[in-house]
Every structure is written in C-alpha cells, then in structure tokens.
Amino acid sequence: QKEVEQDPGPLSVPEGAIVSLNCTYSNSAFQYFMWYRQYSRKGPELLMYTYSSGNKEDGRFTAQVDKSSKYISLFIRDSQPSDSATYLCASNSGGGADGLTFGKGTHLIIQP
Amino acid sequence: GAVVSQHPSWVICKSGTSVKIECRSLDFQATTMFWYRQFPKQSLMLMATSNEGSKATYEQGVEKDKFLINHASLTLSTLTVTSAHPEDSSFYICSARLWGREQYFGPGTRLTVT
Numbered sequence: 001q002k003e004v005e006q007d008p009g010p011l012s013v014p015e016g017a018i019v020s021l022n023c024t025y026s027n028s029a030f031q032y033f034m035w036y037r038q039y040s041r042k043g044p045e046l047l048m049y050t051y052s053s054g055n056k057e058d059g060r061f062t063a064q065v066d067k068s069s070k071y072i073s074l075f076i077r078d079s080q081p082s083d084s085a086t087y088l089c090a091s092n093s094g095g096g097a098d099g100l101t102f103g104k105g106t107h108l109i110i111q112p
Numbered sequence: 113g114a115v116v117s118q119h120p121s122w123v124i125c126k127s128g129t130s131v132k133i134e135c136r137s138l139d140f141q142a143t144t145m146f147w148y149r150q151f152p153k154q155s156l157m158l159m160a161t162s163n164e165g166s167k168a169t170y171e172q173g174v175e176k177d178k179f180l181i182n183h184a185s186l187t188l189s190t191l192t193v194t195s196a197h198p199e200d201s202s203f204y205i206c207s208a209r210l211w212g213r214e215q216y217f218g219p220g221t222r223l224t225v226t
Binding site: 008032034036041042043044045046049051088090092094098099100101102103104105 | 116118146148153154155156157158161171203205207212213214215216217218219220222
C-alpha cells in the first residue's frame, strides 16, 4: 500500500463549480501536508501548506486536514479553465531533511 | 520569491554517456535540496536529499554511484547521471527547502537517453 493514496481521475467539472480533491495517507508520522499544482511537463507549484487539523484558506483554495481519519482535501471555488492541471498532495514528517511523499495526482479538467 | 531554476530543461544523450543537471535557488539560500524523478503518468518519487557541504542521502533502490549529487553551495546542487541508459529517461525535478517545511520545485529537466 502506498503511503499517500489519491484518485488519478480524470475529474471533469463545469466552469464555476466547486472542486473537491482528496487524499488519504497511512503513515502516522506525517505531520505536514501540501498541495501542488502541476501543468504538463512543468515542475509542481506549491498551492497550500498545512500542519494542523482543520481548514486553511487562501483565495479560492481551501485545504482541509483531518488527522484522526488521515484524510486531506483541497477545495477550489469558482473553478476556471486555467485551473485544469494535475493536483498532487504530498506529506512528510516534518524533519528539515525530509523529502516529500506524493500521491499519484488527480487530473482535473474544467470545462468552459 | 522562492524561485528555483534548473538547467538544462531538456537534454538528449547517447547511451553510456553522462549528463549533468543543475538546480539553483535564485532568491534564497537553501541548506537542503531534494531530487525527484517522475515517469510518465506517475507521481514524483524522491531520489535523494542533498545538504550543502555534506554527502547526499539516497533513497532505497537509488544507486548512488549512478546518480552523483553535489551540493557545493547554498544555492546550487547538481545531479549527474553517469553511464546513462534508456531506462534512465525520465523527468528529473529538484526542490529546495525554504526556512519552513515547504519545498519549492524547479521546472524540471526532461532526459532522453537514446
């Protein structure tokens, strides 16, 4: 079992819809959670970074962490065609030299 | 802020040759840099962790003699793929850690070995 599980999609929604992207993780040592957006053949772009359980909002994006169920989510409001990309969740235990464990990524398509 | 660059962005080499990829943090100093590899339609897999002035730490299954990492300064880490083979063809991406836990990624280098 992979340490971070993510449905690869594709997930297709109409423009303006609220998008919900989800991941589960199995490693109890994971304390830090990140969401990245990756366009085709590009490096990942950091969207959200969270530590504690609960919600964190930044513009149209809301990251949610539930450590009790090992479940992390990213919500995108007022989705735009430019949001079409692959969204990767990632986590680590928080040590300074800790690399990230990534989910497989969800391919999101926003239909105009 | 927090910009990471990579060079080259794309390289083709012949089997048996070596290729060097540079990763630079442009507007901050990074004590720790990471190297990842991404195969088509797969996620990023951590290859190694690179700390300035010390030897890199490699993940299980990554050959340290094949993937040489040098972190010579707080803004530069290099990955050299030695004696490259077609199965080494992949997308190589570096990241740099800022003062927190978040990592900022470079644009990636696409390596094709013929």
